[in-house]
Amino acid sequence: MSISRFSFPTPIVFGVGARKQVADHFKAQGFSSVMIVTDAMLSTLPFFTNYVVELKATGLTLDIFNGVKGNPVKSQVTAGVAAFKKSGASSILGIGGGAALDVAKAIALMVNHPGDIFDYEDEKPGALPIDKEIPYWVAIPTTAGTGSEVGRSTVVADETTHVKKVMFSPRLMARAVFADPELTQAMPPAVTAATGLDAITHLIEAFLAKGYHPMADGIALEGLHLAAKSLPAAFANGNDLNARGDMLMASMMGAVAFQKGLGVVHSCAHALSAVVDMHHGLANGIMLDHALAFNFKAVPNRFERLAHAVELKSGADFLPWVKNLKQQLRIPATLKGAGVAPDKLEPLFKVALADGCHLSNPVSVSEQDFREIFSAQW
Numbered sequence: 001m002s003i004s005r006f007s008f009p010t011p012i013v014f015g016v017g018a019r020k021q022v023a024d025h026f027k028a029q030g031f032s033s034v035m036i037v038t039d040a041m042l043s044t045l046p047f048f049t050n051y052v053v054e055l056k057a058t059g060l061t062l063d064i065f066n067g068v069k070g071n072p073v074k075s076q077v078t079a080g081v082a083a084f085k086k087s088g089a090s091s092i093l094g095i096g097g098g099a100a101l102d103v104a105k106a107i108a109l110m111v112n113h114p115g116d117i118f119d120y121e122d123e124k125p126g127a128l129p130i131d132k133e134i135p136y137w138v139a140i141p142t143t144a145g146t147g148s149e150v151g152r153s154t155v156v157a158d159e160t161t162h163v164k165k166v167m168f169s170p171r172l173m174a175r176a177v178f179a180d181p182e183l184t185q186a187m188p189p190a191v192t193a194a195t196g197l198d199a200i201t202h203l204i205e206a207f208l209a210k211g212y213h214p215m216a217d218g219i220a221l222e223g224l225h226l227a228a229k230s231l232p233a234a235f236a237n238g239n240d241l242n243a244r245g246d247m248l249m250a251s252m253m254g255a256v257a258f259q260k261g262l263g264v265v266h267s268c269a270h271a272l273s274a275v276v277d278m279h280h281g282l283a284n285g286i287m288l289d290h291a292l293a294f295n296f297k298a299v300p301n302r303f304e305r306l307a308h309a310v311e312l313k314s315g316a317d318f319l320p321w322v323k324n325l326k327q328q329l330r331i332p333a334t335l336k337g338a339g340v341a342p343d344k345l346e347p348l349f350k351v352a353l354a355d356g357c358h359l360s361n362p363v364s365v366s367e368q369d370f371r372e373i374f375s376a377q378w
Contacts, residue, residue, distance in 0.1 A: 003021075010149075013176070013179070015180070016182045016241060016245075017180065019140055019178050019182075020054075021178060022178050023055050023059075023060055024058075025138065027059075027060075031091040031136060032059065033087075033089045034061070034062055034063075034090075034092065034093050035083065035087050035089035036062060036063070036065065036093045036094075036095055037068065037093070037103055037107060038096045038100050039096050039097070040067070042096050043064065047186055063089055065079070065083040068100045070099065072099050072106065072157060073156065074116075074117055074118070076103050077103060077110060078110075078117075080104075084107055090135070090136070091136040091137060091138070092104055092135055093137070094140065096142050096143070097142060101139050101141065101146070102148050103156075105172050106167065108137045108172065109130065109154065109169075109172060111134075112135075118158065122153065130172070134172065138177070139176075140179075141183075142184060143195045144195055144199060144247035145197075145281050146198060146255065146281075147199065147202065147251045149252065149255075150174070151172075152169065152170050152259070153167060153168040153172065154167050161274075162275065162351075164273065164274060177252075179248050179249075181245040182244075184244045185244060189238065189330075192234050192238065192247075193329035193331055195251070196231040196234065197231075199227055199247065200231065200325075201254075201265050201266070201288055202257065202262070203224040203227065204265075204292070205258065205266060206220040206254065206259075206261065207306060209261030209263055209361070210261065210361070210362050211260055216257040216258075217257075223253030224306065226249060226253070227247060228310040228311070230246035232325070261360025262360060263295070264294055264358045264361045264365050264369075265284055266284065266355070266357035267352045267355035268283070268290075268352050268370070268374070269283035269287055270352070271348045271351035271355065275351055276340055282338075285326060285331040286326075286333075289322040289323050289326065293319060294373055295361065295362055296315075296319065303318050335374070335377040342378050345375060348370075348374050349374065353366075
């Protein structure tokens with residue numbers, strides 16, 4: 001696989017070995033001191049420790065913040081900002097999955113913006129503007145799911161309420177992305193499956209979201225086509241670099257496409273992350289067919305086009321295809337199968353209803369609708 005370069009709008013260096021160009025990129029931009037933001041587990045892996053040695057050998061001065069664990073929360077951002085200011089670094093390198101990259105973005109936001117990060121929550125009445133300098137930051141994704149490396153927002157949970165909050169601004173986008181499929185080989189099959197279904201959910205929901213955005217629709221359909229053929233292959237053989245590359249690309253395409261909007265699946269998944277601390281990709285995967293069934297009668301023509309993207313004959317075949325894909329990837333068919341207790345239903349309804357993603361769903365979703373979508377799984 002050769003190295004490719006393109007901008008959409010983020011400058012992206014894509015291909016096996018892309019990570020080896022990061023040091024030269026920072027130096028070309030005039031930065032010699034960098035703080036790496038990553039998660040605790042990834043920072044112990046051989047590829048990470050070896051990569052740090054490689055970066056230091058180029059003359060970069062490095063500090064490492066590895067305080068990201070699980071879903072991003074405000075305390076991680078606060079600690080990261082303190083670490084950045086103490087280090088004296090002039091730039092940030094986010095390495096990891098969606099959580100690490102969201103925290104890197106949030107740290108970059110709060111280095112020069114006063115107050116609490118939730119003062120900048122998107123569409124919050126009286127929210128403060130994101131108008132101060134954002135430190136130069138670069139992203140290296142190591143999973144193929146959220147596409148946070150090309151996203152314009154950071155999602156951080158409130159540790160008191162467990163509600164996820166979105167801080168949005170095009171100014172938060174990484175200044176460059178180095179997408180190296182070789183790095184995603186470290187993902188075990190279960191993580192490949194969960195993150196891959198996260199990308200697929202982004203692509204499907206972006207296409208189904210109400211509103212006019214043909215460019216996002218086109219990106220979503222092609223991304224889904226790539227993911228449909230390559231996720232099972234990447235799951236079956238983690239060393240299949242072509243499949244890994246397709247999934248890394250599909251992940252970024254999903255994040256670009258969902259600027260159009262998301263939907264009911266994501267509101268359900270965000271509730272599961274908040275209430276039972278479920279991995280976001282796994283939550284999307286479990287809920288995907290159940291929540292999509294709610295949309296099927298409302299926009300059957302859209303399901304026809306989704307079906308064609310994954311080489312099926314009709315829209316009626318699409319939900320069975322999703323169920324079969326979940327089975328191939330060993331994703332629990334239901335919340336009951338995932339071990340979620342039914343006493344969690346009431347808080348799940350409430351958090352899902354309060355989540356903003358379902359507002360762009362192709363058909364309105366009521367509290368009773370959420371009750372039925374969740375309850376049917378027991």
